[in-house]
Amino acid sequence: MSNIEKRIAFFLPNLNGGGAEKSIVNLVKEFSKRNFYIDLVLVSAQGPYISQIPNNVRIIDLNTSHVILALPKLVKYLASNKPDALISSLNHANVVAIMAKLILNSKTKIIVREDSIPSQERRNSKSIKSKVLPLLMHVFYPYADFVIAVSKGVKEDLVSYVRLKPGRIKVIFNPVLDLEIFDRAKENVDYKWFNDNNYLPIIISVGRLTEPKDFGTLLKAFALVRKQIDARLVILGEGEERKNLETLTKELGVSDYVWMPGFVDNPYKYMSRADVFVLSSLYEGLSMVLIEALALGVPVISTDCKSGPREVLENGKYGKLVPVHDVNALSTAIMEVLTNPKSFEIDKDVLEKYKSEKIFEEYLKLI
The missing domain is CATH 3.40.50.2000 (Glycogen Phosphorylase B;)
Known part of the structure; x- marks a missing residue:
């Protein structure tokens, strides 16, 4: 047939x-x-x-x-x-x-x-x-x-x-990468933090605003970072935890430095311009957004949660791994990346296995 x-x-x-x-x-x-x-x-x-x-x-x-x-x-x-x-x-x-x-x-x-x-x-x-x-x-x-x-x-x-x-x-693996990601990453960004002539480092995270993503720990870590570095935090995504997170930003005194615009159709243009990507999850099957950040050349920090991040980052070779729900460890890792930015190149084969076309071929064999 x-x-x-x-x-x-x-x-x-x-x-x-x-x-x-x-x-x-x-x-x-x-x-x-x-x-x-x-x-x-x-x-x-x-x-x-x-x-x-x-x-x-x-x-x-x-x-x-x-x-x-x-x-x-x-x-x-x-x-x-x-x-x-x-x-x-x-x-x-x-x-x-x-x-x-x-x-x-x-x-x-x-x-x-x-x-x-x-x-x-x-x-x-x-x-x-x-x-x-x-x-x-x-x-x-x-x-x-x-x-x-x-x-x-x-x-x-x-x-x-x-x-x-x-x-x-x-x-x-999840079908993650195609040429569209890299094309969309080049689109213009109209939010002021990304176009400010007075450079300020931007931390970014992407995911649904739910308890398993543990954005509360990220916000607390960011509050500690703010005591040392005049940084900004962007969280892209929507979910039932929005009100709790907004309340927490006010309690931590960082609401003026956190932007949560909700779900955006093109997260890549923001990710590609950020100084560090952070995944704060309690658990992940295989984090697609972590793979996307790597492909876009953004330094990454992730919790060492079960089980996707350690697998994707090859035991920390391609990004920092910190304990789950550890505010101090996460804030320290963020400050290390922001104060000592390093360019890195990821092995081509590491990203090749996540290409959508390759994953399609795997499913085709089953059909």
């Missing part, structure tokens, strides 16, 4: 501004270039990444408030459209995708992507869902045709915590 005769479906809750959603968008773009019939099936067709979907991709809106409630509509979609493969991401959506296949006894290949660290999700969340999901994953993931882990660390967690068999899991 030629590509043009194959229908590939992608399944997600929505297109909110997270790494899992961005990965799927990048995959959709790559598949759409190769003459497949592409369906993007969304529990709710909303989110800032909607605007990035190519015109030749059909968006199927299940128009449902919760992923589990979308199960009947997903079953109906599979029965009516019979895609050759369905690629799902986010563990609760993955479970529902497998359920739909089992209900139908469908011949559609189900490929589930695990982007996060289930053990850390449970440890850092009090929700019932985070406690039940590992059991559901243990029960249903073996029925998927392929289980994809986005890093070696994610695979290890699926084996040790979810108790999946290692042979059932294939590591395929």
